[in-house]
Every structure is written in structure tokens, then in C-alpha cells.
Amino acid sequence: MASFVLSLHSSQSDYTSAMNLIHFANAACDAGHSIEAIFLYQDAVWHSSPHIVTPSDEYPIHQQWQKLADRGLNLLLCVTAAEKRGINLNSTAPFTVAGLAEFAMTTAKADKWIQFK
Template sequence: MQFGILVNEGPYTHQASDTAYLFARTAIEKGHKVPRVFFYHDGVNNSTRLATPPQDDRNVSARWSNLAEEHGIDLVVCVAAAQRRGINDDVLAPGFRISGLGQLVEMGIQYDRLVTFGD
């Protein structure tokens, strides 16, 4: 089954991105597909490579990047939400790209399920 995932909150302040990540990883482990994760609202802040969390903490954006690289996940950051929050191509972590809201709608149309994680 194909799952689309929508992440609406940034890293660390809310658990949303952690829960979404663990859901995505588990879905893949169980043989499902997660072709795309869409980051909206403050969720766009998951995409920056400039974050440097302490060594003993998880690195939320790097974790997404690694999962994307291993499993070919398309990490899409909403352009309008990103521009409002100072996220652009210069700061993106590997595997993330900036595109339009149409990419979110497409997940709803094309995939079997769309699961939202937010506040």
C-alpha cells in the first residue's frame, strides 16, 4: 500500500515530525511504500541542514534525509510556507526539495492513504 505523509510542525517543539518519521520507517519495514512526505506550515523547518542538535539527541532533518536516501522518498517542502519562514534551496538538507502545494494534493489523489501529523 502507498502512504502519503503530511508533516505540519517543525522539529523538536512538537512530537509530530518524530511520530511521522517512526510511522514512515515502520510502514516501509512492513513492506508498504512511502513515495513522498510533504512538509507544510512550520513543518518546512524540518528541511534545514543548518540545525545542529546536541550529539546525544536525534537529528530530525538528518534522519529524514537518511530515510529518503535509503528508500527513495521524495521530501517536498511547500514553497509558499518555506518562503514565509526563510527556508530556501541554500539551506535544504539532502533529499529535500521545494515545490508547490499541488504535490500535497497529488498524494491525496494518487496514494491509498494520506496521514497527517501536526499539533
């Protein structure tokens, strides 16, 4: 089985990429593959903000992130991108703050890195 690192680069307002990443992650895990980490980078760090509320008629993205965390997936948030956007680093659950070095080391150990933009 393969091991993957997934990265998301688009903001919460463009949730199609996030939805595709979440579907891929669930399908890969269901098929027996491993997801070493999901890394939010660039505008994707907005997904960690507790201040963004998704309307009830839209895809429940925050609930989906929590379900991935409940599966034991490592959800990482780029500290630099978050700081640049004013994200409160003390309130990012279910995401863990990480740097690009941690992302690079995790990616180097995985079989595949897949970007969702």
C-alpha cells in the same frame, strides 16, 4: 499493500511529531507498504534548514530525514511555507521544493494521507 502520503506540520523544536512520522514511515516500508511522499508544511519546513543544529543529547532528526531519503522516499518541502519563513530554497537537501498542487496530486493517487501535527 497500501500507499501513503505523510505530512508534517510541526517545527523542529517539537520533534515528537517528526519522530512519530519517521517511525511510521520506516515501519510501513518495512511491512511492504509504499510512502509516495512526505510533505513538510507550515512550521515543519524548518526541518529543511541547514542552520538548525540538534544538540547531541536530542533525537538526531536531520540524520533520520537523510535515512528516509536514502531509502528512496520522496521528501517534499512546501515552497510557499518555506518562502514565508525565509528558508533558502537553494539549500534544502534532502528535501525537494514542491507546491501544494504537487502535494494534492500525489495525495489523490495514494490510498491514505496521514497528518502528523
